Amino acid sequence: MADIVRTRSARGTQTPAEVLRALSEADPGHAALRVIRPGGAPGAPDVVEHTTRGELHLRARAVAVALYDRVAPGDRVLALLPGGTDLFATCQGAWHLGAAAVPIPPPPPGDRERGEWFVDVATDAEVSAVVTTRAAMNVCRPMLERGAAAPVAWLCLDELPATGLEEPPAPARPDPAQLALLLYTSGSTSRPKGVTIPHAQLRATLEL
Numbered sequence: 001m002a003d004i005v006r007t008r009s010a011r012g013t014q015t016p017a018e019v020l021r022a023l024s025e026a027d028p029g030h031a032a033l034r035v036i037r038p039g040g041a042p043g044a045p046d047v048v049e050h051t052t053r054g055e056l057h058l059r060a061r062a063v064a065v066a067l068y069d070r071v072a073p074g075d076r077v078l079a080l081l082p083g084g085t086d087l088f089a090t091c092q093g094a095w096h097l098g099a100a101a102v103p104i105p106p107p108p109p110g111d112r113e114r115g116e117w118f119v120d121v122a123t124d125a126e127v128s129a130v131v132t133t134r135a136a137m138n139v140c141r142p143m144l145e146r147g148a149a150a151p152v153a154w155l156c157l158d159e160l161p162a163t164g165l166e167e168p169p170a171p172a173r174p175d176p177a178q179l180a181l182l183l184y185t186s187g188s189t190s191r192p193k194g195v196t197i198p199h200a201q202l203r204a205t206l207e208l
Helices: 001-011 016-026 051-068 085-096 113-126 134-146 199-206
Strands: 031-037 047-053 076-080 101-106 128-130 155-156 179-184 194-198
Touching: 001 016, 016 051, 016 085, 031 051, 031 085, 031 194, 047 085, 051 076, 051 128, 051 155, 051 199, 076 085, 076 113, 085 101, 101 113, 113 179, 113 194, 128 134, 134 155, 179 199, 194 199
Parallel strands: 076 101, 076 128, 101 179, 128 155
Antiparallel strands: 031 047, 179 194
């Protein structure tokens, strides 16, 4: 029992980024994500994507290096990405820098309602950077600029190396009460509302 208490106490001092890094170093081959996507044609089998802890950590490291000169601790990073490895890697990269992640899916081209929702979320969250793909940026950047939002930095993951080739800076040490994750409602009945998750709560969830 004493060993368990000591282990939990030591981990309790870690940030979410440090917890995730420790997990990847302890067992890099362990499955971290399993994403199932529908097949590209009618009747085609689903496509299953597997990502290990080590692979996720390397991708997150690449994101952290690319964002390092664009965001500061306490900033908010919009992860404008579909569910999958890059979405989780972007969140992890933001946490490494002491920033908060704001994950939302990109609006489909031509969908005015979802485009307005994206602008509402980005404006309400006061994001400093948007991480997305080149295709999504080409659609969404003009929308955000027309919405008179403050200028933000854009990062296209298509243009990053598959893994982090450079060593990122040491993980930031945010206050446990500082915002780590900002989740938004769909906005189908009213303007989207944000739900806040601090670093302490996120760390406790990761340690379960």
